[in-house]
Amino acid sequence: MSDFLARRCDYPAFTLDPGMHVQILGPRFIGYCPANNMEVVSLEMPKIEVVAIAKATVVGGTNFILSQKIAIYPDLFVPSRDASPAELYGSASIDPDICQVKFYISRKSKKVDRAISLLGQCTGNYAHWLTETLPKLVIVDACPEYDDLPLLVDEWIHPNFYNSIKLLGKHPRQIIAIGRFQPCELSCVIDVSPPAYIPAEYRAYLATKEVVKISHDVFPFSRRALDMLRDAAWKAVSLNAKPSVKRRLYLRRAPESCGNPRMIANIDEVEGLIMKSGFEVIDPGKMSFSEQISVFMNAxxxxxxxxxxxxxxxxxxxxxxxxxxxxxxxxxxxxxxxxMAGVLDHELLYVLGPQKDMGDHPLHRDYYVDTDALFDALSNLRPPLPL
Structure with missing residues (x-):
């Protein structure tokens, strides 16, 4: 996007946040500690821009904007490193060496005059939705010139995601659903640069089927955007939220309410230790969006x-x-x-354990949790928990 805007001065762009370098703690562990993790990391927060692009075509399930035979993509996407879902589904091919992308689209194109795009390559995942997409709505709501424009959203997103738009949006907007890899032609699209990023897949893994070591700076987050999202969420539920003592939550990961099959193999032992420590059990996958905000704002x-x-x-x-x-x-x-935790000023500790088997993608395998390390982690909490 930056290269495109540098060549085209006729597209208005508003910079909400220029981005900045921050230093945060690297991953910390109790029990097994992997080698070569940095104690302190320098993270470049992404620049947040709102840009209007005329005579554009967007494609559902992607971050691409097509205009004048140019494929515009976010600065955070690195074509030589990252594979897009459109490629994985056979709806596009990218040749990083010659900077060329080809789309193979069979769906009929929609035609819309002007709209705000909330489309993205991973919008169906709750973490991606919260960090990469929903903040865009809060950001664009701060631009009064776009108050009357509709929203383009990926049609397959969860009902909770639609509810999050209605809950946090300042204005009642028409929502236009775009199918996966369906083109939508516009006289003008309003695009907000992603406030966070994680690659959908790595080309190196597709080539070797081996996980490659990835640097910390592949996962940037905008503190400004996430703070805006949190503030909007707190405001939206504060009138109905009941005052609460500070809560200690255990998030139960039920197989039927999560998209990734990765589960804890010794879950009974793990949950027994957690229950003994007096944690409240919740399953966020079975809660409404507003319920999740209300619970976590008091945690x-x-x-x-x-x-x-x-x-x-x-x-x-x-x-x-x-x-x-x-x-x-x-x-x-x-x-x-x-x-994510460092940008939000939280304290995060990892407790690790070995994987149960070697089948499937490494990110999807069941694993064991080191309960001795978990006991130590619970014991080190302040104030101390009953154990």
């Missing part, structure tokens, strides 16, 4: 397996504490949730 400690529901840390007060249970394997990356 002081959360323990959870890594997964999309952990992105609800956005709604926790700054300075909250999190214990994240995760698997270890060769070149496993722990920077995504660590970076």
């Amino acid at each position: 002081e400690i959360v323990i959870s397996a890594v997964g999309a529901a952990l992105a609800n840390m956005i709604f926790m007060p700054p300075g909250s504490r999190i214990i994240a249970m995760a698997p270890y394997y060769k070149n496993a990356n722990y920077y995504y949730f660590s970076n």
